[in-house]
Amino acid sequence: MATTTTEHSTGGEAAQSGEGHSAIDPIHQFEIEPIIPIHIGGLDLSLTNSGLWALIAVALVSLLMLTAPTRLIPTRLQSVAESLYDLVFGMTEEVLGPQGRSYFPFVFTLFAFILAANLLGLIPGAFTVTSHIIVTLALALVVFIGATAIGFIKHGAGYFRLFVPAGVPQVLLPFVVPIEIISYFIRPFSLSIRLFANMMAGHMMLKVIAGFVIMLGVLAGWLPLMALVAIYALELLVAVLQAYVFALLTCLYLNDALHVDH
Amino acid sequence: MAHEKLKELSRRLEQSRQARSADESSRREEGSALGLATRAITELVVGIAVAMGVGWLLDRWLGTKPWLMLILLPFGFAAGVVNVMRLSQSKQADALMGGKAGSEPARPVLDDDED
Numbered sequence: 001m002a003t004t005t006t007e008h009s010t011g012g013e014a015a016q017s018g019e020g021h022s023a024i025d026p027i028h029q030f031e032i033e034p035i036i037p038i039h040i041g042g043l044d045l046s047l048t049n050s051g052l053w054a055l056i057a058v059a060l061v062s063l064l065m066l067t068a069p070t071r072l073i074p075t076r077l078q079s080v081a082e083s084l085y086d087l088v089f090g091m092t093e094e095v096l097g098p099q100g101r102s103y104f105p106f107v108f109t110l111f112a113f114i115l116a117a118n119l120l121g122l123i124p125g126a127f128t129v130t131s132h133i134i135v136t137l138a139l140a141l142v143v144f145i146g147a148t149a150i151g152f153i154k155h156g157a158g159y160f161r162l163f164v165p166a167g168v169p170q171v172l173l174p175f176v177v178p179i180e181i182i183s184y185f186i187r188p189f190s191l192s193i194r195l196f197a198n199m200m201a202g203h204m205m206l207k208v209i210a211g212f213v214i215m216l217g218v219l220a221g222w223l224p225l226m227a228l229v230a231i232y233a234l235e236l237l238v239a240v241l242q243a244y245v246f247a248l249l250t251c252l253y254l255n256d257a258l259h260v261d262h
Numbered sequence: 263m264a265h266e267k268l269k270e271l272s273r274r275l276e277q278s279r280q281a282r283s284a285d286e287s288s289r290r291e292e293g294s295a296l297g298l299a300t301r302a303i304t305e306l307v308v309g310i311a312v313a314m315g316v317g318w319l320l321d322r323w324l325g326t327k328p329w330l331m332l333i334l335l336p337f338g339f340a341a342g343v344v345n346v347m348r349l350s351q352s353k354q355a356d357a358l359m360g361g362k363a364g365s366e367p368a369r370p371v372l373d374d375d376e377d
Contacts, residue, residue, distance in 0.1 A: 073271070094353075175340075182313055182334075183341035190308040190345075194300055237296070245297045248354070 026207035030131055030200065049127045050135070057116035057129065065112070084112065088247060095251035096258065103254055106146075110139065111247035118199060118239035122232070130242075131199040136192035143250045144188040151257035161260050191249055198242045202235045294358055298349065305345040313338020 034046035068081040088108045092100050114130060121128025129135055151159040163180040164173070209231065212224040317331030324330070349355060 072268075178337050179340045179344055182309065182337055183345050186305075186308050186312045186338075186341060186345075189312050190301075190304045193308055194304040197304070198300065241297050242300070245301060248297075249301075252352075 026204040026211070029127075029203060029207060032132075050129055050132065053120055053127045054117065054129045054135075057113055057120055060120070061112045061116050084108075084115075087244075088112075091244075091248060092251055095248070095255050099258070100251070100254065103251075107247050107250055107254075110143070110250060111243055114139070114195065114246050115240060115243035118243055119236075121199065121203065122235060122239060128199055128203055130195055131203055133192060133196040136196040137188065139195075139246075140188040140192035143191065143253060147250075147253040147257040150254065151260065154258060155260050159257075159260055162256060187249075187253060191246065195242050195246055198238050202231075202238055206231060206235065294354060298355060298358060302346050302349055305349065306339075306342040309338045309340075309342025309345065310335065311338075313341065 032048045032050050034044075034048050035052055036047040038045045038047065064077065064081050065085075068078040069075055071078060074082060085108070088111050089104060092104045092107050096103060117129040120126050121131065148159075151162070155161075163177050163184065165176065165180065168176050206228065209224050209228050213221045213228065215221075216224065313334040314331055317334035320330045320334075321327050
């Protein structure tokens, strides 16, 4: 669903920019602008709007997790922090088993950062850090390279067994092994493209429909406005869900690295 | 005294938790259904796209224009299908579709006498 809406939205965008409505440009929200220019050597290390919102996400999560009071009967803020912790802890334990506890901090950090970035992006005027594929691909590559390294450290060359499923006849191996290798190497791409496409498609859809509200004016504008409210609710669900899916798949990939022969 | 209060609170918490659990689990199922769906779609699309992209790059490098891309394309598709098959056998899909047929509906009895 998400990928098809991307195409629809880009189509709509092309038609609109053809008409010259510069105010309703759904791509504009993804533009990266330097806020504090920093140039060291030949490198452009400027703090951009993307970097700023990533920092805000980190600050917000740190604030929530570190300063929440630890009362027996939790305050609202504390119960938010605790249920986030519970959710991710339950997931890592379920997928990785008790020995996966050492990976919990990593999975939780990923989950909390992506969740905060996704949710902050839904604030009107905010920048969605996770709507850029370079950000999500970097996160996914950390997971992929990390999991692969862990697999080779734990199993040595035995990790290659992942590409040779048990019980496959010799004749089929020339076909099965390339398929397994490809399906292993597409992991970081499916992980990053899923998150990025969901966030970008959702935000473009919101912008396009918000454009309809303005174009149709007071007379008929309330119709897309109602749709906008519904889609915004859906986007809230997607923001939480995609953060969860990212963390879940991180666990599954780590599980493959820990238990090659399951 | 404080102990009594806590007991009372945990009793009330348990009550409202039970009343809410059915509603909540159905909402969670909807969410994870959407999650599974987006996973299946990206798996299929990305499998083909990555295999074609790698084939195209290798072709450009080795000067074998369309051939490696055409050879890798079915493998990419197969990898996507394999991933979706694995997904359909995963714990998450099992939890959603109730594993073997018919073993699922565990909610109605408790719920009915509450209402």
